[in-house]
Amino acid sequence: MNATRRGILTAVPIIGAGVLGVGFWRMLSDMRSGAFDPRAVKNPNVGKPIPSFAMPGLPGLGDGFTDAELKAQHRPVLVNFFASWCIPCVAEMPGLRAISRNMPIWGIAYEDKPENASAFIQRDGSPYARVASDRHGRVAIDWGVTGVPESFLVAPGGRIIWHGSAALDPQIYEAEIRPRLAGL
Amino acid sequence: MxxxxxxxxxxxxxxxxxxxxxxxxxxxxxxxxxxxxxxxxxxxxxxxxxxxxxxxxxxxxxxxxxxxxxxxxxxxxxxxxxxxxxxxxxxxxxxxxxxxxxxxxxxxxxxxxxxxxxxxxxxxxxxxxxxxxxxxxxxxxxxxxxxxxxxxxxxxxxxxxxxxxxxxxxxxxxxxxxxxxxxxxxxxxxxxxxxxxxxxxxxxxxxxxxxxxxxxxxxxxxxxxxxxxxxxxxxxxxxxxxxxxxxxxxxxxxxxxxxxxxxxxxxxxxxxxxxxxxxxxxxxxxxxxxxxxxxxxxxxxxxxxxxxxxxxxxxxxxxxxxxxxxxxxxxxxAPSLTSTGLFSPISREGSLxxxxxxxxxxxxxxxxxxxxxxxxxxxAGRTISVGKPFFDAATIPLTLPLLLAMGVGTALPWKRAQLARTFSHLYAAAGIAAIGLVLCFWKLSGVLPIACGALAIWVIAASASDVLRRIGMGHTSAQGVWERMKHLPRSSWGAALAHIGAGITVLGLCGMSQAQHAIVEVHIGETRSLAGDDWTLLDVHDYIGPNYKAMQADIAIRHNGKLVTILHPEKRDFTTQSQTTTEVAIHTNFITDLYGVVGDRHGKGKNTTYVLRLHRNPLAPWMWLGGLVMxxxxxxxxxxxxxxxxxxxxxxxxxxxxx
Known part of the structure; x- marks a missing residue:
């Protein structure tokens, strides 16, 4: 083996380590900006029409809603799955109230007793334009929800165009949701 | 201070x-x-x-x-x-x-x-x-x-x-x-x-x-x-x-x-x-x-x-x-470091x-x-997960030649080996491995577990026979064997032990590939059978621990009507951390682990049922025992x-x- 070939071969490890290092650095910097989330859950329903459903309302908060009503909307709607037993949902509420000044949010109470869910969202003022109860989590399965809180951006006509599996706040709204509203 | x-x-x-x-x-x-x-x-x-x-x-x-x-x-x-x-x-x-x-x-x-x-x-x-x-x-x-x-x-x-x-x-x-x-x-x-x-x-x-x-x-x-x-x-x-x-x-x-x-x-x-x-x-x-x-x-x-x-x-x-x-x-x-050794593929260094x-x-x-x-x-912005199927499919085929070579390697001399002579030392080990293969066909299912199991037995037999050959077992008097045992370098003993340990671990993994389990929902007194054993939920009782509340189940396991053991798995609720842990109950005879877990309680009064998870894990302790031997x-x-x-x-x- 001549010296040049040995030189090239011995340089291979550092090149490999360099590629890995640059990759890790990109991941870390994207994690800080929120563009890279190793725990993100991809929802297979993004880009597809919403599944069909019909859900009852919560006590004192009007009737529930159906997929037909959601599809009939002329504005984009943010659909938010929540539960009164979910701590991140409690933390999410002020953020949702802030977002609700810009666009309608429809809430779906996931596996929650209707009276608990109703009391929970009325405690500090409801961010939701409409609320429905998914008492046994059947509708959530069709939507591909893996936990609460999860949110979906639904375009007029009923197509899901965005999915988020973290508690929402105005920053996420500005970074992820608002740019998508512009194209609708 | x-x-x-x-x-x-x-x-x-x-x-x-x-x-x-x-x-x-x-x-x-x-x-x-x-x-x-x-x-x-x-x-x-x-x-x-x-x-x-x-x-x-x-x-x-x-x-x-x-x-x-x-x-x-x-x-x-x-x-x-x-x-x-x-x-x-x-x-x-x-x-x-x-x-x-x-x-x-x-x-x-x-x-x-x-x-x-x-x-x-x-x-x-x-x-x-x-x-x-x-x-x-x-x-x-x-x-x-x-x-x-x-x-x-x-x-x-x-x-x-x-x-x-x-x-x-x-x-x-x-x-x-x-x-x-x-x-x-x-x-x-x-x-x-x-x-x-x-x-x-x-x-x-x-x-x-x-x-x-x-x-x-x-x-x-x-x-x-x-x-x-x-x-x-x-x-x-x-x-x-x-x-x-x-x-x-x-x-x-x-x-x-x-x-x-x-x-x-x-x-x-x-x-x-x-x-x-x-x-x-x-x-x-x-x-x-x-x-x-x-x-x-x-x-x-x-x-x-x-x-x-x-x-x-x-x-x-x-x-x-x-x-x-x-x-x-x-x-x-590194390019300036020079090698002096000449390599023959059939030699100890070749096997290394x-x-x-x-x-x-x-x-x-x-x-x-x-x-x-x-x-x-x-x-690509796509989330995917790589799991057991990939790792199993990609690593096991590489492990098979590794196990095969482990048995031959220690028997090869340095510099240049004669294959025929090396193999003559390995007849006995090959014979034991052949018996092992038959045993594996009888006990295990699936091509890879059978191959791994037989090769693990091959590794153990070859390592043991290598040491026995070096101490002159069967060729020298008892006195001579003792003398040679004392003078055989510790590193040779160590290598043989480590290889035997690896074989034991692989056997444990093969056994675990045949593990069976069932998730059952039973009333108190009900019996379910799993792989020839009858598991009966005798009783469930609650008690208060130092910083938790616990639910303990008594599960009797009978084999052909004879009581093997009573397992006491628990489920503990830690109140301060609002976290639940399961305390697994394991009965082992070092050949098979019987492994019981108690889960949720459903219903009230006479209709109360309990979710139990029952496992039968053959050779499970061997995996860790092998690690210790290594x-x-x-x-x-x-x-x-x-x-x-x-x-x-x-x-x-x-x-x-x-x-």
Whole structure:
């Protein structure tokens, strides 16, 4: 083996380590900006029409809603799955109230007793334009929800165009949701 | 005397000493100044004392419930048992980094103490490299993960510890695993020192091997202990999940195993020098990346560490300096190292090369599988997971030739072997393996488990027959056998034991591939059968523990109507942490584990039903037993006197004369 070939071969490890290092650095910097989330859950329903459903309302908060009503909307709607037993949902509420000044949010109470869910969202003022109860989590399965809180951006006509599996706040709204509203 | 401020100061002092330990001997070695080089061991020992004092201070803070220390307040509580107050010190990020650097300092102290037979310049350089790594990680500890951070006002009580971690197995798993990880810093330092010096010879191979073997023993034990813990604490019935954190320990184990073998070739034949140096660098690099990348949150794992990308950037910079620096040095200096050995493919060294190729291929597979999901997400924006099917399909076919070669390798002589003669030594082992194959066909199902099982028996039989042949069993008188037994080098015993251990582990894995389980919902008094055993839920009762409420089930297991055992699995609710744990009940006869878990309670009154998970795990204990036997084999070969005295000293004297 001549010296040049040995030189090239011995340089291979550092090149490999360099590629890995640059990759890790990109991941870390994207994690800080929120563009890279190793725990993100991809929802297979993004880009597809919403599944069909019909859900009852919560006590004192009007009737529930159906997929037909959601599809009939002329504005984009943010659909938010929540539960009164979910701590991140409690933390999410002020953020949702802030977002609700810009666009309608429809809430779906996931596996929650209707009276608990109703009391929970009325405690500090409801961010939701409409609320429905998914008492046994059947509708959530069709939507591909893996936990609460999860949110979906639904375009007029009923197509899901965005999915988020973290508690929402105005920053996420500005970074992820608002740019998508512009194209609708 | 042992307060947090003293500990903080001692840590800073250790960091300064480590920096001096890095700079002075390197400078001295460059100027050929024996006095400066001779300072290295003293600096290493003083650094160890300062760091040991700092660690003791943190332990004292935890023991004396000093909740003004943020780390203690977040992870301890007054009601926690004393043992877990102590072991809880390294059960969190900050404390574990401190433990990590302490073990590194202990390695430096060990080199100072046991490395007296090394040439002074080499020892000075090795200690300098260790000091440099130490300084980096102590800075990381001081600047981003300070275990002595204070809170004001101090809380009255701490937040307590994750109940899953309150287990003796987990209390001692991190120190042992870390000793394995960190231990590979010594071969790494030897490799870097050799690159600086520009010389790798047989003596170098002999010096580096005991350190690599010692680290390998600890890593083997650490992995086995972790796997055992996940088996009996998590209650999922599994033992290895191909989780990134588990892979992070397996990757350096694979390259470390390759290193332990390739260093033999350097020692005996002066071959594979560049390769061995690269393996030493790679093993420690993988240990470093493994331990720290899992904490940056890049790898999605069930093992939760407090993730902090800012910490991750610091770590990455540190890794870039340590790994990038050593690899750059390698690319620059390694081409000048020359091999003298001539290789014949059918020889001991040939089989060791094959061992290295296969181990590194398996390692490449594990690295690819672990890195694929985050890189796929980064480059293509798609989330995917790589799991058991990929790892099984890709690693087992590589393990089969590895097992085959393990049996042949130790029977081959150095330089050039005659196949016919070698095989004549292996007839008996082949015969036993053939019987084993029949046994496997009868007991196991699936092509891969049968092949692995038969090959594992082959490895055990071949290793045992090799030792028996060497001690002249069947050829010499009993007196002669005894004499030969006494004179057979300990390293030969060690190698045979380690190989037998590997065979036992593989047999355990094959047995576990036949594990059966059932999830049943039963009333009290109901019986379900699983694989020939009848499991009856006798009773369920509640009781109150020290800091939890528990539901305990009594499950009787009968085989053909005869009572085998009564299992008492529990489900515990820890109120302060609002966390539930399952206490698995295991009955073992060392052939089969009967493993019971109690789950949820449904319904009320007479209609109450209980969810039970029943497992029958054949050969499960063999997996960890094999790991222990492997480590004992390594320890045996460490006690070989050739590793300690004699030859290295003579070689050192020769080298000094040459220099």
């Amino acid at each position: 042992f307060g947090p401020e003293q500990g903080h100061f001692a840590l800073a002092l250790a960091c300064v000493l480590a920096l001096v330990q890095f700079a002075v001997p390197l400078w001295g070695a460059n100027r050929r100044d024996a006095r400066l080089v001779g300072l290295a061991p003293y600096l290493a020992v003083s650094q160890l004392i300062a760091l040991g004092y700092s660690f003791l201070c943190l332990v004292m803070c935890a023991v004396s419930d000093d909740f003004s220390v943020q780390n203690v307040a977040a992870n301890s509580a007054v009601s926690k048992p004393l043992l877990y107050k102590i072991t809880g010190v390294w059960g969190n990020h900050e404390g574990s980094v401190l433990l990590w650097t302490l073990i590194l300092a202990i390695c430096g102290g060990a080199v100072s103490l046991f490395g007296r037979n090394l040439p002074d310049i080499l020892r000075g350089r090795v200690l300098a490299i260790l000091g440099g790594v130490s300084a980096g990680f102590q800075m990381f500890c001081l600047l981003t993960s300070d275990p002595f951070d204070r809170v004001f006002p101090a809380p009255m009580d701490g937040q307590g510890m994750n109940p899953l971690l309150q287990d003796p197995g987990l209390a001692f798993h991190p120190p042992i695993l870390y000793t394995g990880y960190v231990g590979f810093a010594v071969p790494f330092a030897f490799a870097v020192a050799a690159l600086i010096e520009g010389r790798v010879d047989a003596a170098w191979g002999r010096w580096v091997r005991p350190w690599a073997v010692a680290a390998w023993c600890f890593l083997t034990c650490g992995i086995a202990l972790g796997s055992w813990w996940s088996y009996y604490v998590l209650g999922w019935g599994g033992y290895w999940f191909w989780d990134p954190v588990e892979n992070a320990s397996l990757i350096p184990w694979l390259t470390g195993t390759a290193l332990v073998h390739s260093a033999i070739v350097v020692e005996k034949r002066e071959g594979l020098k560049i390769w061995t140096v690269l393996l030493a660098i790679a093993t420690f690099s993988f240990s470093l990346s493994g331990t720290f990348l899992v904490r940056s949150g890049i790898l999605n794992s069930v093992h939760a560490f407090a993730n902090d990308p800012a910490r991750g950037v610091f770590i990455l910079a540190l890794l870039a300096i340590v790994i990038g620096g050593s690899l750059a040095l390698f690319a620059w200096r 090369v094959l061992n290295n190729i296969l181990l590194c291929s398996i390692c490449a597979v594990v690295v690819t599988g672990t890195m694929y999901p985050p890189f796929m997400q980064l480059l 480590a004992i084999g390594g320890a045996f070969s460490l006690s070989d006197r050739r590793m300690r005295i004699g030859a290295p000293k003579r070689a050192a004297a020769r080298n000094m004369a040459r220099a």
